Amino acid sequence: MSEQVLKIENVTMQFGGVVAVDNLNLEINQGEIVALIGPNGAGKTTAFNVVTGVYQPSNGAVWFQEKKIIENYPQGKMKKLYKGQHAGEYTHALSPTPDKITQMGMARTFQNIRLWKSQTVFDNVLIAKHCRSTSNVFSAAFRLNYKEEAAQRRHVEELLEIVGLADVKDDLATSLPYGKQRRLEIARALATNPRLLLLDEPAAGMNPQETDELTAFIGEIRDQFHLTVFLIEHHMNLVMGISDRIYVLDFGELIAQGTPAEIQNNQRVIDAYLGVAEDA
Numbered sequence: 001m002s003e004q005v006l007k008i009e010n011v012t013m014q015f016g017g018v019v020a021v022d023n024l025n026l027e028i029n030q031g032e033i034v035a036l037i038g039p040n041g042a043g044k045t046t047a048f049n050v051v052t053g054v055y056q057p058s059n060g061a062v063w064f065q066e067k068k069i070i071e072n073y074p075q076g077k078m079k080k081l082y083k084g085q086h087a088g089e090y091t092h093a094l095s096p097t098p099d100k101i102t103q104m105g106m107a108r109t110f111q112n113i114r115l116w117k118s119q120t121v122f123d124n125v126l127i128a129k130h131c132r133s134t135s136n137v138f139s140a141a142f143r144l145n146y147k148e149e150a151a152q153r154r155h156v157e158e159l160l161e162i163v164g165l166a167d168v169k170d171d172l173a174t175s176l177p178y179g180k181q182r183r184l185e186i187a188r189a190l191a192t193n194p195r196l197l198l199l200d201e202p203a204a205g206m207n208p209q210e211t212d213e214l215t216a217f218i219g220e221i222r223d224q225f226h227l228t229v230f231l232i233e234h235h236m237n238l239v240m241g242i243s244d245r246i247y248v249l250d251f252g253e254l255i256a257q258g259t260p261a262e263i264q265n266n267q268r269v270i271d272a273y274l275g276v277a278e279d280a
């Protein structure tokens with residue numbers, strides 16, 4: 001049986017009266033490409049934000065490489081609101097920061113590109129790499145550890161070669177065409193040596209040709225870096241073309257899961273996308 005890389009267990013995320021994610025359960029195994037899809041506002045990015053430590057869940061737990069990394073099972077009045085096998089139990093909250101989670105081996109990209117605008121392509125990747133180095137940014141900047149710095153630079157060169165950005169490594173990140181900026185974002189995530197890569201709408205704003213290239217690229221890096229990929233995407237050609245399995249959210253609730261063929265023929269999913277009312 002393949003190793004489980006991510007498990008989301010009974011995760012609920014509530015913002016005031018809005019239940020953005022409602023008792024979500026999901027599992028991803030080593031080497032899989034799994035998509036999380038659903039209409040706008042379904043809770044997809046919120047789920048990513050819980051997994052990567054941006055938000056502490058209102059309830060539930062997240063397991064990474066078979067170790068519980070996030071947990072919150074509330075007590076008192078709140079406990080009655082939540083479901084799952086731990087309902088009503090009190091446990092201490094486990095709530096690591098996003099950078100700790102990156103260090104554990106999880107990296108992500110964002111819906112809106114977040115590059116260091118005034119830095120070169122090379123430096124964007126190098127800065128990301130420092131996140132997992134034994135020396136800190138300060139020591140690297142002042143060359144206190146030459147050996148490590150040299151090794152990091154070599155690794156960045158190799159990475160840029162692999163992702164096809166070696167020829168633009170000295171260009172400013174923001175001078176790149178859109179498709180290459182997206183690729184650079186992924187290169188930065190890869191620089192932290194992740195086991196799990198989360199991509200939040202990687203094809204947003206891309207034309208069909210760029211989307212096709214990205215689809216192939218995601219498959220290539222999965223194989224080359226022995227990655228597991230969890231992605232949110234609205235471009236259905238990409239999702240259906242690349243995913244091993246798909247989970248579908250609607251109004252925070254998991255309404256379907258299965259292979260691309262199963263999801264394409266699922267009436268509940270079709271209705272959710274067409275905006276059909278539940279009682280229609």
Ligand SMILES: Nc1ncnc2c1ncn2[C@@H]1O[C@H](COP(=O)(O)OP(=O)(O)OP(=O)(O)O)[C@@H](O)[C@H]1O
Binds near residue numbers: 039044
């Ligand atoms: N920080 C927040 N505070 C309050 N409400 C929030 C917050 N973040 C998300 N929400 C709400 O949670 C719900 C889910 O939002 P989310 O961004 O997770 O959806 P999504 O599926 O990623 O949507 P899209 O496809 O449009 O990016 C929405 O109703 C949104 O308004």
